[in-house]
Amino acid sequence: MGMTMSEKILAKAAGHSNVKAGDIVWVKADIAMMHDLLGPWLIDGGFRRLGGKLFDKEKVVVVSDHCTPPATVQQADILKFTRDWARDQGLPYYYEFEGPCHQVIVEHGHVRPGRLILGTDSHTCMAGGLGAFATGIGSTEMIGVLLTGETWMKVPETIKVIWDGELPHGVYAKDIVLKTIKDIGHAGATYQTIEFSGSAIKSLSMDERLVLSNMAVEAGAKTGLIEPDETVIEFLRSKGVDDGLETVRSDEDASYAQILHYNASELEPQVACPHEVDNVHPISAVEGKAVDQVYLGSCTNGRISDLRVAAEILKGKKIAKNIRCLVVPASQHIWMEANKEGILEILTEAGCIVNMPSCGACGGFTSGVIGAGEVVMSSSNRNFRGRMGSSEGEVYLGSPAAVAATAIEGKITDPRKYLLQGVR
Numbered sequence: 001m002g003m004t005m006s007e008k009i010l011a012k013a014a015g016h017s018n019v020k021a022g023d024i025v026w027v028k029a030d031i032a033m034m035h036d037l038l039g040p041w042l043i044d045g046g047f048r049r050l051g052g053k054l055f056d057k058e059k060v061v062v063v064s065d066h067c068t069p070p071a072t073v074q075q076a077d078i079l080k081f082t083r084d085w086a087r088d089q090g091l092p093y094y095y096e097f098e099g100p101c102h103q104v105i106v107e108h109g110h111v112r113p114g115r116l117i118l119g120t121d122s123h124t125c126m127a128g129g130l131g132a133f134a135t136g137i138g139s140t141e142m143i144g145v146l147l148t149g150e151t152w153m154k155v156p157e158t159i160k161v162i163w164d165g166e167l168p169h170g171v172y173a174k175d176i177v178l179k180t181i182k183d184i185g186h187a188g189a190t191y192q193t194i195e196f197s198g199s200a201i202k203s204l205s206m207d208e209r210l211v212l213s214n215m216a217v218e219a220g221a222k223t224g225l226i227e228p229d230e231t232v233i234e235f236l237r238s239k240g241v242d243d244g245l246e247t248v249r250s251d252e253d254a255s256y257a258q259i260l261h262y263n264a265s266e267l268e269p270q271v272a273c274p275h276e277v278d279n280v281h282p283i284s285a286v287e288g289k290a291v292d293q294v295y296l297g298s299c300t301n302g303r304i305s306d307l308r309v310a311a312e313i314l315k316g317k318k319i320a321k322n323i324r325c326l327v328v329p330a331s332q333h334i335w336m337e338a339n340k341e342g343i344l345e346i347l348t349e350a351g352c353i354v355n356m357p358s359c360g361a362c363g364g365f366t367s368g369v370i371g372a373g374e375v376v377m378s379s380s381n382r383n384f385r386g387r388m389g390s391s392e393g394e395v396y397l398g399s400p401a402a403v404a405a406t407a408i409e410g411k412i413t414d415p416r417k418y419l420l421q422g423v424r
């Protein structure tokens with residue numbers, strides 16, 4: 001019996017030639033990633049009591065992103081604690097004010113195909129877009145990983161999700177993943193891997209692949225994998241990475257818990273409605289819903305291609321009166337790229353506010369929270385009650401194009417009417 005990608009990566013991490021779904025294995029982490037909110041300030045006590053010595057400094061990456069820039073004294077204290085901890089531990093890889101951790105570790109080359117990446121954040125699974133088995137773990141579990149470099153894991157079964165065909169214009173990876181989550185359900189892939197494949201997936205850019213893997217956890221999955229190919233290798237080379245580029249793929253005769261098959265050419269723009277990510281409908285079902293804020297950003301959809309498509313739609317136009325449009329590039333690097341391309345100017349002239357890269361508005365932590373009764377159309381990954389501020393608010397999720405079109409009209413809007421044929 002062949003092995004899935006997920007089984008192969010975990011077999012390697014466990015030092016076995018073969019593992020199968022359901023096996024319990026001890027695995028060695030290639031990267032242990034923490035952020036400010038669930039990292040050092042939470043675990044330092046336990047970590048020190050148990051010896052306080054890192055298993056390997058080179059494999060520990062800390063990113064301050066959730067409390068940046070701090071909006072309260074408590075957040076400033078958390079940030080200071082995290083920064084001081086990284087310095088005291090002599091960590092070579094500490095990043096702050098650069099953007100959400102998942103984007104930052106990808107850009108800095110910490111994510112490579114076949115690696116096992118453990119992080120104290122549920123969207124750690126985003127690294128699966130480059131073919132790494134990446135998953136979120138709790139802070140307590142992270143103490144053990146920091147001390148030993150190891151943890152135990154049950155090898156997950158895999159749900160294979162095949163998207164063949166060609167995406168119509170105005171339809172994106174975000175729509176693919178929302179439709180997939182709708183069908184699997186928000187807990188339907190619990191303790192399973194989702195493997196995305198098919199010709200539509202293969203033709204996605206690196207930016208768009210990361211949208212799929214990022215949101216795998218919204219179906220409850222442990223990770224979301226895409227077979228690494230030349231798109232991934234070229235991306236990594238562009239970031240100066242030239243080792244650890246071997247690819248990993250599922251065997252033809254690997255066994256799957258479930259196989260779902262879709263035709264991308266039939267897909268329409270999708271929207272996840274409050275208050276669950278699987279409450280997904282075609283945009284036509286919610287068109288016209290008035291919004292108070294639109295949010296274009298996050299580790300899900302704040303990358304350069306997302307900003308480009310929004311600029312294409314908003315160029316020469318103005319956002320609706322009485323709404324706010326927050327744009328938050330997913331990293332400092334993307335911010336600079338968007339600046340060079342004139343995108344930030346286009347968006348600002350349209351009336352958007354460009355914030356610094358951060359988790360702030362996405363998770364309702366710092367700037368951009370919403371009040372009771374307010375409605376947001378967001379390009380991020382979660383719409384739980386209270387996600388962006390008040391529990392009396394409402395969050396709708398869609399593609400960056402849908403967000404930009406909504407900004408123009410002040411109500412949820414199908415982006416296709418604002419896009420020239422061929423713009424992706």
Ligand SMILES: CC(C)[C@H](C(=O)O)[C@@H](O)C(=O)O
Binds near residue numbers: 121122382
């Ligand atoms: C704050 C953190 C625990 C959380 C996560 O784990 O995902 C956040 O990043 C999110 O997106 O909700």
Ligand code: SF4
Binds near residue numbers: 100101121123380381
């Ligand atoms: S989902 Fe939002 S809060 Fe969570 S890591 Fe990404 S940007 Fe930050």
